[in-house]
Amino acid sequence: MKIAVLGAGAVGLSIAARLSSLADVHAVARPRHADAVTRLGLRLTGLWGDGTYTFPCTTDLPDDEYDYILITSKATQTRDICEEFGDRFGDASVVSIQNGIGNEEIISEYTGNVIGGMIITGFEWRGDADIHISVIGGDAQFGLFPDGCDERVDTLVGMFETAGIVAVATESIRSAVWGKTIYNAALNPLGAVMGVPYGALLNPYAWEVITDIVEEAYAVADAEGITLEYPTTEVYLQYLHDVQIPSTFAHHSSMYQALSAGKRTEIDFMNGALVTKGAGHGISTPVNLLITRLIRFRETVGDS
Numbered sequence: 001m002k003i004a005v006l007g008a009g010a011v012g013l014s015i016a017a018r019l020s021s022l023a024d025v026h027a028v029a030r031p032r033h034a035d036a037v038t039r040l041g042l043r044l045t046g047l048w049g050d051g052t053y054t055f056p057c058t059t060d061l062p063d064d065e066y067d068y069i070l071i072t073s074k075a076t077q078t079r080d081i082c083e084e085f086g087d088r089f090g091d092a093s094v095v096s097i098q099n100g101i102g103n104e105e106i107i108s109e110y111t112g113n114v115i116g117g118m119i120i121t122g123f124e125w126r127g128d129a130d131i132h133i134s135v136i137g138g139d140a141q142f143g144l145f146p147d148g149c150d151e152r153v154d155t156l157v158g159m160f161e162t163a164g165i166v167a168v169a170t171e172s173i174r175s176a177v178w179g180k181t182i183y184n185a186a187l188n189p190l191g192a193v194m195g196v197p198y199g200a201l202l203n204p205y206a207w208e209v210i211t212d213i214v215e216e217a218y219a220v221a222d223a224e225g226i227t228l229e230y231p232t233t234e235v236y237l238q239y240l241h242d243v244q245i246p247s248t249f250a251h252h253s254s255m256y257q258a259l260s261a262g263k264r265t266e267i268d269f270m271n272g273a274l275v276t277k278g279a280g281h282g283i284s285t286p287v288n289l290l291i292t293r294l295i296r297f298r299e300t301v302g303d304s
């Protein structure tokens with residue numbers, strides 16, 4: 001089994017490491033990461049156990065036929081990755097393991113074999129070639145995009161399971177991706193703007209904002225024909241409050257981490273995507289629009 005991981009950073013290198021004992025895995029990363037992983041091996045600590053893994057990691061993709069190509073870049077880089085490597089996709093199943101709405105749609109412009117993915121685990125850089133698995137908020141999910149499931153999905157899920165990454169196959173990956181995006185849209189920008197971890201957002205004033213974000217998101221999902229796992233906003237908000245936030249209480253969102261590092265966020269694939277899709281259905285999403293503008297403002301001015 002040959003697997004390539006494109007845009008390998010915190011998520012991609014960690015997954016490459018765990019799959020490397022089961023398959024022939026090649027990670028494509030930036031020079032700094034490729035050099036460090038080649039010199040030191042990748043060190044993983046935390047909830048997946050501690051260990052150091054060696055596997056090929058370079059800045060280019062060796063000419064070969066791959067069974068699976070995993071895309072693990074930020075959503076903002078999906079199109080560039082597809083432009084750079086799209087003519088090498090061949091018959092591979094190309095799998096998005098990213099946050100946000102829109103990655104699978106972009107990949108579909110380059111291949112007909114798209115598997116959507118959703119992972120709700122925290123991966124944090126601790127140093128060069130050194131990643132800590134900080135939180136696990138549920139099972140990873142994979143399914144054919146836009147819907148359905150087949151042997152390739154089952155084989156992928158089986159490999160993840162054998163590698164110790166809890167994963168399930170789903171017939172409706174769009175529902176899983178939208179569900180995760182609503183979780184991210186509810187928590188990430190607010191935590192990033194306020195400079196707090198997820199747990200602090202249980203504060204009643206923050207909770208009112210979260211409630212508005214989720215209600216708008218559910219209206220847009222409904223108009224898009226997405227059937228969400230938690231059927232109503234009330235049921236989902238209860239789950240977010242009682243299960244999802246407690247299991248990721250101390251986590252600073254990836255959006256907070258991106259802003260702190262002076263990097264662009266994935267807001268356009270989260271709240272921004274909800275605003276755009278809502279507008280297409282004549283649904284107004286004022287709270288998602290406001291929080292999107294606040295994040296764009298922070299991206300523009302940084303911490304100055």
Ligand SMILES: NC(=O)C1=CN([C@@H]2O[C@H](COP(=O)(O)OP(=O)(O)OC[C@H]3O[C@@H](n4cnc5c(N)ncnc54)[C@H](OP(=O)(O)O)[C@@H]3O)[C@@H](O)[C@H]2O)C=CC1
Pocket residue numbers: 006007008009010011012028029030033059072073074075077080081084097098099100119120121122123124254266
């Ligand atoms: N970290 C986490 O805890 C979680 C992240 N996710 C999602 O997973 C995705 C990946 O996140 P994460 O791993 O944290 O992000 P990272 O920024 O750590 O990793 C992505 C890496 O891909 C690199 N890259 C981009 N384009 C190319 C290219 N053409 N060739 C080689 N390398 C490239 C980036 O380099 P550069 O930055 O220099 O462009 C970066 O090093 C995101 O959508 C994120 O939201 C989902 C769950 C949890």
Ligand SMILES: CC(C)(CO)C(=O)C(=O)O
Pocket residue numbers: 099119120121122123137184188248251252253254255
């Ligand atoms: C909480 C976490 C790590 C779960 O995957 C996440 O999605 C994020 O920080 O954006």
